[in-house]
Amino acid sequence: MTEATETFVDNAAWAALDGKGATPRLSVLIPTYRDDPSALLKALDERGVDAEIVLLDDGGGDADLTRRMAARLEKLKLPARLIVLSPNEGRAKGRNRLAKHARGRHLLFLDSDMLPDPKDFLTRWAAVAADDVAVAFGGFTLDQTPRRPEHELHRSMALKSDCTPAPERAREPEKHVFTSNLLVRRDVFETIGFDEGFAGWGWEDVEWAMRVVRFHPILHIDNSATHLGLDTASALAAKYEQSAANFARVVAGHREVVSAYPSYKAAKALKVAPLRGVWRPGLKAFALNEAAPTPLRAFALRLYRAALYSDAV
Known part of the structure; x- marks a missing residue:
């Protein structure tokens, strides 16, 4: 198997934080594969939040998109790093890799096709992290997702099974965990990472939660983000x-x-x-x-x- 290679692009705020020897409270970890996360990055750039952003271009191979992501990171007020990986590693390995670059005590996993619903989304997550919770899931919605005929089937299925409020999710806490909006304390993740035996799409996040819930409570809250990336049938x-x-x-x-x-x-x-x-x-x-x-x-x-x-x- 070909060994993956990394290259980095750090913005000025990342370098400045390094120079101070400081660590943020919260590390926002975003894997992407041929998706442009510009809207998400812009929405996350909240003032006064003790956070950093780590973005993984997981072997997408689109040089123009990589340049656009690097340019967007340079404009962020928050410390930010772009990791450009070759070749593609996949969902579980990519997220494990992101965690190794994070410096915060809490890790917030977000998918690149998400968009925060509340304007103070990151501030709310920082407050949850300040309570030192082990694991928390914020939920997701389709509130900002454009309606398109070719996506109606996925919309119908997601609204029925995935877009659920916190009290309902809490009844089966491990079942309703997705890496689209997931907070994990660093020591928990260092002990229980994603199973890299999973390949392709599906179940690696729920399986991870099945292992975690044996040792740590999973908190469900309503701090949602919209899933923009609906699929055709x-x-x-x-x-x-x-x-x-x-x-x-x-x-x-x-x-x-x-x-x-x-x-x-x-x-x-x-x-x-x-x-x-x-x-x-x-x-x-x-x-x-x-x-x-x-x-x-x-x-x-x-x-x-x-x-x-x-x-x-």
Whole structure:
């Protein structure tokens, strides 16, 4: 396997903090792969917050985008570092790498296609960090996400299962953890990092939370960010197909937990259904049919995902 190489771009505030030998309270860690995080970086640049930003260009290979990200970092008031990586490492390895560059006691993981909802988003997170909590998730919404016809299926599914208020998330704290808006104390992450055996999309954050919750409480709060990066139906189906191996990895390590999840129960029920290879493609085809009603398409895509996962249960 090719060893990854790093190059760095630090802004003036990062260098100045280095010169003082100081460390910030909060490190904001953002991996990106061929996405422009400029809107997020601009929204995070709050005055008076004891924080830094570390951005990872995870082998995107787009030189123009890398230059734009570097130029944006130079304008930030907050200390900021851009890590340019080659080749791509993926979601789990990339976030573990980001944590190694962070200097704060608390790490705030954000996806590059997020946008804070409250104007004092980072200030609120700094206050949570000041209470020295071990792990906290702030939630996400679609409040600022533009409505596009090709994204209606993903919007419907996300609103039903992912965009939930803190009291509801707290009932199953490990299930509702995503790296899109996640605060972790450094010593917790140094003890329990992301499992780099996960590949591609899906489940590495929930599996991480399953391990963490054995030793630390997971706090759920309402300090949300909008997920801007909704997928088309075909892209979402491809992610589900890609996630099947990751789901199998979760089942192998945490069957006692995941067996209570609706996705597992549905997969278990479909495992005994005959001729899966015949009707499973039909579910996908119906879900991709934009002329069909969105609620029925969402139901079909959930069944398709469960049929994919049935091999793991």
